[in-house]
Amino acid sequence: MxxxxxxxxxxxxxxxxxxxxxxxxxxxxxxxxxxxxxxxxxxxxxxxxxxxxxxxxxxxxxxxxxxxxxxxxxxxxxxxxxxxxxxxxxxxxxxxxxxxxxxxxxxxxxxxxxxxxxxxxxxxxxxxxxxxxxxxxxxxxxxxxxxxxxxxxxxGYASAAKYVATTLMELKCDATVYDTPMVAVVEIMGRNAGWLTAAAQLAVYKGAGPDLIYLPEIPFDLDKFYADVEKKYKENNGQVIIAVSEGIKTKEGKYVPELVADSIAVDAFGHKQMGGTAQVLADLLKNKLNVKVRPIEFSLIQRCAxxxxxxxxxxxxxxxxxxxxxxxxxxxxxxxxxxxxxxxxxxxxxxxxxxxxxxxxxxEKTVPLEWINKDGTGLTQAYVDYALPLIQxxxxxxxxxxxxxxxxxxxxxxxxx
Amino acid sequence: MxxxxxxxxxxxxxxxxxxxxxxxxxxxxxxxxxxxxxxxxxxxxxxxxxxxxxxxxxxxxxxxxxxxxxxxxxxxxxxxxxxxxxxxxxxxxxxxxxxxxxxxxxxxxxxxxxxxxxxxxxxxxxxxxxxxxxxxxxxxxxxxxxxxxxxxxxxGYASAAKYVATTLMELKCDATVYDTPMVAVVEIMGRNAGWLTAAAQLAVYKGAGPDLIYLPEIPFDLDKFYADVEKKYKENNGQVIIAVSEGIKTKEGKYVPELVADSIAVDAFGHKQMGGTAQVLADLLKNKLNVKVRPIEFSLIQRCAxxxxxxxxxxxxxxxxxxxxxxxxxxxxxxxxxxxxxxxxxxxxxxxxxxxxxxxxxxEKTVPLEWINKDGTGLTQAYVDYALPLIQxxxxxxxxxxxxxxxxxxxxxxxxx
Structure with missing residues (x-):
């Protein structure tokens, strides 16, 4: 002693x-x-x-x-x-x-x-x-x-995860209220590890989650993303909620804002208007689907709620x-x-x-690849079993x-x- | 009967x-x-x-x-x-x-x-x-x-107001955690009436609110805004939280995004990149103060929380x-x-x-002008007395x-x- x-x-x-x-x-x-x-x-x-x-x-x-x-x-x-x-x-x-x-x-x-x-x-x-x-x-x-x-x-993880899951459940109630198309891209923190974005699966488990979930553990492919969203768009009468980790990147290692960096907008001061991941994906989808797409960032709120x-x-x-x-x-x-x-x-x-x-x-510990579904757009029950006891x-x-x-x-x- | x-x-x-x-x-x-x-x-x-x-x-x-x-x-x-x-x-x-x-x-x-x-x-x-x-x-x-x-x-008002006040209190804890400059512009719903943005005053009343609050009831003046923020920036060692109603407009009736409409950025598809109020004010402040300014939108969350x-x-x-x-x-x-x-x-x-x-x-009933402070950057105790019983x-x-x-x-x- x-x-x-x-x-x-x-x-x-x-x-x-x-x-x-x-x-x-x-x-x-x-x-x-x-x-x-x-x-x-x-x-x-x-x-x-x-x-x-x-x-x-x-x-x-x-x-x-x-x-x-x-x-x-x-x-x-x-x-x-x-x-x-x-x-x-x-x-x-x-x-x-x-x-x-x-x-x-x-x-x-x-x-x-x-x-x-x-x-x-x-x-x-x-x-x-x-x-x-x-x-x-x-x-x-x-x-x-x-x-x-x-x-x-x-x-700290479980409380932020509880915020992500609860808020997504509420957003699902809100975003599906009209009988008109509504696409939302929700950006969740996590640069290299998708743990916090994975919490979106808890909302799915409760029957009120996003339709697609993208983690940085899986290389991001814009064409596959378009195809995924278009499929859900047809299935759900134009109502699609997408949860993305801020850190998703292509197999070449490019973050989403970098995908449009060449053609990026320049503001009045000559600065490149490099939006966040949700903003850029919303702009891209808006152009592709020709519908209103709303980017939503949980921003600092998710870590201090x-x-x-x-x-x-x-x-x-x-x-x-x-x-x-x-x-x-x-x-x-x-x-x-x-x-x-x-x-x-x-x-x-x-x-x-x-x-x-x-x-x-x-x-750095990332989400096990075997907990991510084959399609790369959601998590398996193993993740839900892992996370549920923590958010009680x-x-x-x-x-x-x-x-x-x-x-x-x-x-x-x-x-x- | x-x-x-x-x-x-x-x-x-x-x-x-x-x-x-x-x-x-x-x-x-x-x-x-x-x-x-x-x-x-x-x-x-x-x-x-x-x-x-x-x-x-x-x-x-x-x-x-x-x-x-x-x-x-x-x-x-x-x-x-x-x-x-x-x-x-x-x-x-x-x-x-x-x-x-x-x-x-x-x-x-x-x-x-x-x-x-x-x-x-x-x-x-x-x-x-x-x-x-x-x-x-x-x-x-x-x-x-x-x-x-x-x-x-x-x-519906009181619950949204409770969300705004609570979340701003939490953001205040979060945003003032480093000893480095941090300016945040938080956008709150309300096109013509500033009631929901006024709820930011409840956080101020509890000692953890934003430094400046702007409602659509008072014409918005960009030069005064710059002066207000610079004053607070000096007083608070560079840490300033600003709550703005999405509907603030100049005495000529221009909304904030319209203030920069002439010099507005155009994206890869030739669309004008008209940000929200918080985004535009953040861009303007960033250029004026030469510091990082974070726009935060409560978005749909505030109405379904x-x-x-x-x-x-x-x-x-x-x-x-x-x-x-x-x-x-x-x-x-x-x-x-x-x-x-x-x-x-x-x-x-x-x-x-x-x-x-x-x-x-x-x-349409707006916030009484006598409940807004002389400076146009906050609410009086009359508003707090009005709102407190409702959020219990x-x-x-x-x-x-x-x-x-x-x-x-x-x-x-x-x-x-």
Missing amino acids: NKLKGAAIIGQSGGPTSVINASAAGVFLEALNQPNVTKVYGAAHGIRGILNEEFYDINQEDIKELELLKTTPSSSIGSVRYKLKDLNVDDSEYKKLLEVFKKYDIRYFFYNGGNDSMDTCNKISKFMKNSGYECYCMGVPKTIDNDLAVTDHCP QHLASKVDVEEAFNAGREAVKAATSGITDYMIGFKRHMDNGVYSCEYIKVPLEEVANA GDAAAPLEDGLPRFAKLKKVFVDKK | NKLKGAAIIGQSGGPTSVINASAAGVFLEALNQPNVTKVYGAAHGIRGILNEEFYDINQEDIKELELLKTTPSSSIGSVRYKLKDLNVDDSEYKKLLEVFKKYDIRYFFYNGGNDSMDTCNKISKFMKNSGYECYCMGVPKTIDNDLAVTDHCP QHLASKVDVEEAFNAGREAVKAATSGITDYMIGFKRHMDNGVYSCEYIKVPLEEVANA GDAAAPLEDGLPRFAKLKKVFVDKK
């Missing part, structure tokens, strides 16, 4: 999710309870906050507000997209981090993010170890992209934070908390496991005046030493 | 809302209970379904599914955008309607929609009266635009349908059910009133597999006579 006393710090990194703060709450509340944690800090804007010695003093926060972090979307202490340089190229930032860790007696370091963030955590962990500075570093996973290696799934958070997701995100603190304070370092799925007579449960940081740093339960924030009551942190900066 | 026996029919018309089916449920369930209603029909796609004699037999539906309509978005029996011709120009459709009413012994007619639909209802009501055919016609209000005259507010429906709204929508049936079957005709607000020691209640159809047909309570559909369980109607067509 590790008895090293010292301060704990957590940084949030990468794109927001509905539950990244739930993991922070797990870290904060567990760390505040650990006798060998002398101080709990929150780094403002991730690793940059540590480099700049900008920490919030979590010991000054109300426990009630920290609890409310479980149902507050995005990253309350600020996020960052910042990649540390290669140690062999430039070690100045690493040295600065070590200096800061020593100065504030930071012995427990938690980094919450996706694969880039796990890379950062891995680099710091290794540097501290090689420097002989005793410090326990743990990664806490987070990404709506669900693309971290080894772990069964990632906190806390009002549709999955209870399972919130609980697992919270527990991932707690487990990271328990592990670190018991002397474990250089791991990320991962999830292992158990199904016992149809009942889902989640085991928290430890995954070596180097196995998740920069690795409602975990929306408590209401005040009929609107969500999010956490209000004092965010008191620690005096710089 | 009217004792006329006969069939009742309801048509849904215009754009969907989260609660238009709640009103249908009110009509169906009340009509099924009225001894002098012999049959209950649902017109497929509104007035067109009546003209084509395409009715669903509501007597064959399960009561449980009709109850679920309260929490099923959009128009389950299909909607339509169809304006009857002027009676003096062409009376053929009116004669057809009378023929259909007689053939199916329709004595109770309910039409659920906005001001165009109330115009249709008014025309039919007057024609039936002048024809000497005994028939009781009642309008049931519905519109996210909240722009019907006389009534304090309209079913049943998962954020207001309980008050669902109940009032349901009751509006019931009250319409109660009125008609007690011998009242030629009115729309309206809402009158009562505040008793700060406690809100709604009285159901009868508004003559001709007073609401085609009339959660009325999301029951969950099944973690996703909404919407009504499943059998939709059995009545045999044509």
